[in-house]
Amino acid sequence: MALQDAKTFRDALSTFPSGVTIVSTTDDEGRHWGFTASSFSSVSMDPPLVLVCLAKKADSHAAFLKARRYAINILAEHQEGVAMHFARKGEDKFSAHPFRYGTAQDPHPPVLHGSLASLHCVAHDAYDAGDHTVLVGEVAHVELSEATPLVYFNRGFRKIDVTPAQLAA
Numbered sequence: 313m314a315l316q317d318a319k320t321f322r323d324a325l326s327t328f329p330s331g332v333t334i335v336s337t338t339d340d341e342g343r344h345w346g347f348t349a350s351s352f353s354s355v356s357m358d359p360p361l362v363l364v365c366l367a368k369k370a371d372s373h374a375a376f377l378k379a380r381r382y383a384i385n386i387l388a389e390h391q392e393g394v395a396m397h398f399a400r401k402g403e404d405k406f407s408a409h410p411f412r413y414g415t416a417q418d419p420h421p422p423v424l425h426g427s428l429a430s431l432h433c434v435a436h437d438a439y440d441a442g443d444h445t446v447l448v449g450e451v452a453h454v455e456l457s458e459a460t461p462l463v464y465f466n467r468g469f470r471k472i473d474v475t476p477a478q479l480a481a
């Protein structure tokens with residue numbers, strides 16, 4: 313059976329609730345790059361691998377193909393504004409948000425303060441996949457905090473009703 317059309321495909325994808333991430337890196341010239349992504353997924357436990365899919369037409373595509381390190385920052389519910397900002401092209405994305413940057417002594421990728429979790433990834437593989445590239449990263453370090461997640465569902469940002477007690481259980 314053939315796929316009906318692109319709209320039906322998009323409608324089907326919009327039924328899948330996901331978290332929202334900011335994927336961030338710094339290139340060899342010290343320029344920061346980042347984009348909003350909901351295509352994040354865990355891949356493997358041993359070694360610890362995760363993936364995110366990046367559109368080939370993204371301004372940051374070349375930078376992420378070359379990047380040795382990047383962070384995947386899983387957003388908390390109060391970070392909807394960051395998600396919107398990093399989904400716009402041609403913006404100064406970084407200066408308005410509280411990132412912690414790597415140094416020569418500690419060259420980690422940009423880490424977004426206030427995220428639910430930040431995964432420090434070392435580039436493992438990149439796979440060509442239609443109009444996207446699948447970036448697979450090995451997680452070298454994790455920063456975790458306690459908060460409720462930002463959710464993307466049915467083409468909009470949502471919040472889930474979870475109490476601190478439920479989070480701790």
Ligand SMILES: Cc1cc2nc3c(=O)[nH]c(=O)nc-3n(C[C@H](O)[C@H](O)[C@H](O)COP(=O)(O)O)c2cc1C
Pocket residue numbers: 332346347348349350351352365366367369370371372373395396398399400401402464
């Ligand atoms: C909720 C949400 C999820 C998104 N997920 C992805 C994604 O998984 N992969 C992707 O390439 N773009 C995704 N985008 C679009 C990019 O964030 C957007 O195209 C961004 O402008 C790319 O940045 P750049 O062109 O400056 O590199 C998403 C946008 C939103 C609002």
